[in-house]
Each structure stands twice: as C-alpha cells, then as structure tokens.
Amino acid sequence: MGYLIGIDYGVKRTGLAYSDPLKIIASGLKNLPTNEVIPYLKKLCVTDKIETFIVGRPLQKDGSKSNVETHIMQFIKLLKRNFPDYQIERYDERFTSKIAFQSLIETGQKKKKRLNKGLIDEISATLILQSYLDHKRNTS
Numbered sequence: 001m002g003y004l005i006g007i008d009y010g011v012k013r014t015g016l017a018y019s020d021p022l023k024i025i026a027s028g029l030k031n032l033p034t035n036e037v038i039p040y041l042k043k044l045c046v047t048d049k050i051e052t053f054i055v056g057r058p059l060q061k062d063g064s065k066s067n068v069e070t071h072i073m074q075f076i077k078l079l080k081r082n083f084p085d086y087q088i089e090r091y092d093e094r095f096t097s098k099i100a101f102q103s104l105i106e107t108g109q110k111k112k113k114r115l116n117k118g119l120i121d122e123i124s125a126t127l128i129l130q131s132y133l134d135h136k137r138n139t140s
Contacts, residue, residue: 002051003050004052005019005029005053006126006128006129015030015120015126017130038079041083051086057090
C-alpha cells in the first residue's frame, strides 16, 4: 500500500500533505517554494511508495474556474512529465485557506503563527487530502 500526496498549489508557495498507508488520515508534510516542489517529490518518491498526487482544484463560489487554474494546469503537466507512472487526481479546495486560518485561531495560535502563509498552505493541503480521503471512503 502506498501513500497519497495532497498538493495545495500556489504560484509562490505550495503546501504538501500525505496520507497514512491505509489512506485514512492526512497529515501535513511540508510547504515549499513552488519551484522546489518537483525536486522534493522526486526525492520523496525514491524513499516512499507514492501512489497518487491529489491536486487542489480552486473553484469560485459559483463553481467557475479560479484565476490560478492556468498555473495549476502547467504544474500538472510538469507532474505528468516527471512522474509518468503516477496517478494525478483533482479535488475541490474551496475555502481550505479560510478553514486553515480559522483552525489556527480556534487552536489559540499567536498572530505571528497565523500570518505564516506557508503553514496555512500546508494545512490547506492537509484539508484537501483529508476531504478527498473522506469522500473516497464514503462513496466506496
């Protein structure tokens, strides 16, 4: 059994999360400058059995595509080129950044930590992946 990797793509920074081998729980992995994500994933795929990349799909409230979607599609092309044997799936990421920020408030994190956009990206990737896992479990 392999792991799933959740990806909250951003033009500057990208948050990453991973599942447990049983695909029940998502955990934060890392946040990186976006240009470092592919090299990081290459190293990770050497040491860990990765099955699928779950890339967030940021939709507007009305369901239309977000402005960043063009950049995400370019990133997915890079993923496919560098990882041709891996599955890539998309999952709705609406409101994950807001939920991540709110979770930091609710857990009593200090303002400095709440303003750490990298941490918010990592939490967002975790939320995307956990939502994906829950959805898969509930529809199986």
